[in-house]
Amino acid sequence: MKEKIIIFTDGAAKGNPGPGGYGVVLQTDRHKKELSEGFKLTTNNRMELLAVIVGLEALKQKNSDVVIYTDSKYVADAVNEGWVFQWERKAFKKKKNTDLWRRFLKIYRQHNVIFKWVEGHSGIQGNERCDRLAVEASEQDKLLDDKGYLEEQRGGSLFNIE
Numbered sequence: 001m002k003e004k005i006i007i008f009t010d011g012a013a014k015g016n017p018g019p020g021g022y023g024v025v026l027q028t029d030r031h032k033k034e035l036s037e038g039f040k041l042t043t044n045n046r047m048e049l050l051a052v053i054v055g056l057e058a059l060k061q062k063n064s065d066v067v068i069y070t071d072s073k074y075v076a077d078a079v080n081e082g083w084v085f086q087w088e089r090k091a092f093k094k095k096k097n098t099d100l101w102r103r104f105l106k107i108y109r110q111h112n113v114i115f116k117w118v119e120g121h122s123g124i125q126g127n128e129r130c131d132r133l134a135v136e137a138s139e140q141d142k143l144l145d146d147k148g149y150l151e152e153q154r155g156g157s158l159f160n161i162e
Contacts, residue, residue, distance in 0.1 A: 003028045007055040007068045008126030009075075011047025012134035019143060020044065022051035023133025025126050026058060033058065034129070038137035042146040047134060048072035049100045056107040066113045071120035071127055079108075079115050099148035 006027050013020030021038035035054055039047070052068060052075055059066070070076050078084040084101055092098040118124050120131070 002063075002065050003030070005059065005064050005066045006126070007052075007066060008124075008130045009048070009051035009055055009068060009070045009072075010120070010127060010130035010134045011044055011049070011051050011072065012131065012138050013042055013044040013047055014138060016044050017041050017149070019138045020047045020146075021134045021137025021140075022047045022054065023130035023135075023137065024051050024055040024058070025129050025133075026055055027126070034133060036133040036137040038140045038143045039146040039149075040143040042149050045072070045074045046097055046100060046146060046149055048075050049097060049104060051130070051134070053100060053104050053107060056104075056111060056113070059111065062110045064111045066111050067116060068113060069116050069118050069124070069126060071118050073117060076115045076117040079113075080117075096152065097148070099151070 008025040009022070011020065011022045019038065019040060020042040021036060024035040026033045026035070035058060048070065052070065055068065056066070084105065087095050087101065088105060092101060095101070118127050120127065
């Protein structure tokens with residue numbers, strides 16, 4: 001029997017755009033892992049989505065049963081309402097964060113994922129921990145470049161196809 005994996009995710013950005021970070025808590029009955037990273041210039045939505053991606057990419061076995069708890073309506077609704085699949089069919093024309101949405105769909109399709117939206121700052125332990133991880137990551141001295149965000153701001157694409 002496969003073990004259910006719970007993933008809590010959160011993203012943060014000061015200034016939006018500004019310095020940002022993501023936090024992820026992965027847990028099963030037997031294991032727990034925390035992940036976080038900070039970026040020099042990014043947006044809150046990018047960090048929310050990147051947290052989900054990083055959490056799913058951390059899974060070792062394909063076809064895992066996963067429940068993702070996020071306080072991001074942007075991410076949860078895009079999947080639960082089917083918007084991201086419509087965007088994909090239209091080649092993400094006039095959509096932001098295309099690089100991340102493409103990366104998300106690739107890893108999302110490798111697992112059995114359910115999204116559950118939770119209200120932020122409402123005392124849910126996993127969500128509160130992710131929020132702290134995301135904020136702390138955004139405040140680190142050594143922050144990464146969010147190349148996808150920078151490319152999008154230059155009006156370019158990271159892909160050879162549109």
